[in-house]
Amino acid sequence: MKTMTWTTFSQQPRAAELLHHSLRNDRLAHAYLFTGPKGAGKKQMALHLAKSLFCQEKEADACGACLSCRRIEAGNHPDITVITPDGASIKIDQIRHLQKEMAMRAVESIHKVYILEHVDKMTTQAANSLLKFLEEPPAGVIAMLLTEQSHAILPTILSRCQIIHFSPLSAEAIAEKLVLEGVSAGMARIASHITSNLEEARVLSQAEWFAQLRNVMIQLVQECKQHNSSALYTIHDMLQKSDKLKEELPLFLDLLILWLRDILYVQVDRHAHLINSDQQDVLQGQALIWTKAELLHGIDLVMETKNRIERNANAQLALERLVLQIQEG
Structure with a gap:
């Protein structure tokens, strides 16, 4: 030590x-x-x-x-x-x-x-x-x-x-501490921007369910541009697979906001600001199929959905509505 x-x-x-x-x-x-x-x-x-x-x-x-x-x-x-x-x-x-x-x-x-x-x-x-x-x-x-x-x-x-x-603590300070403890730089950066609490960031960065939640989020963003029902199946599967994932939907939506914002950063060539810096290739690909207007509208929709879920709206219906609104543009 x-x-x-x-x-x-x-x-x-x-x-x-x-x-x-x-x-x-x-x-x-x-x-x-x-x-x-x-x-x-x-x-x-x-x-x-x-x-x-x-x-x-x-x-x-x-x-x-x-x-x-x-x-x-x-x-x-x-x-x-x-x-x-x-x-x-x-x-x-x-x-x-x-x-x-x-x-x-x-x-x-x-x-x-x-x-x-x-x-x-x-x-x-x-x-x-x-x-x-x-x-x-x-x-x-x-x-x-x-x-x-x-x-x-x-x-x-x-x-x-x-x-x-x-x-x-600043996000940078939390990420630095996590890296010193052996957490990967990519995961440390994400966890430190989700919470300003070092202890919570430490738990998130080491939790398998958090990594799984992030993977589902990335998949969902890709499927939202396919204009078929695959994104709805992904939501259903996530909610059925684990009570923990269902409990952490506000966190899922926070991850989604950070991801959509990162796509915007790629589009304006501000790579130094990326939170999901370990997924630059994926972000580069998605930056080609999302317009700036779609991303800004999508971030607003995600924030509205988070507010509804925190006010005890039905989680599955709220997420399905979010996907359909994003697909409609």
Whole structure:
């Protein structure tokens, strides 16, 4: 695994620089709240701050190789506690247990760290108990609270934390991370333009059903220009073949929009903008049989169909109507 450093967080430069600067100057706050969308790297940065704090190389960055760094990576460092919701919420017993843990003397350092994930899901009792803990933190204890919904957290808790904002990752950043993890460049690019959530993009890029959904979409676009019933049979077959494919129809339509847009890019010679860059030969062929007006109208029709399906219209009828409208031009 590639060793992470503060420069690894290039998509969150302000957050990384603030924390790194505070660490270098021994000015860490006693409590931070990391807020931002899912997949923006909040937990990774919290763990990296902990690694950098405990790293035995003492360089204000994590070496990734010392015993402390390896223990944190493995999730078994004695001076770090990570708490996640127990079921639907973080309960008061979890906060009480945390307080007991933090009251004990640190084993390997002068510091102890706790990370609370989804802190917005605390029960009222748990939140009030945490508030008292934040008001009188034990010496050497650093808190990192993580949330996607800071508006759902007690203002009194927010006021006792230094708030660090995380931005959504760009499609390019997500694709780059997926490629580093071994995902093909083509699939990484597609998944990263379907969702701005790294975790969701990772799942999509590795899912067989997602690849199958894309193949059906490509086939359907080709058949729509044949002006026969083959496209309708493809829709019927897709809906009958797998409940998963049926569940993911909005995603199917997102893929279709990206594909039609790519055909437009080929027609205007903007190949650098292609999302389906691994299918350039197919796109080149389809660019010869679709007019620009047909593509623009087709994109509008797909968006209308997606809206109907999301409002619980009959999926098969909506898709059949889409095909017929596209074929009519």
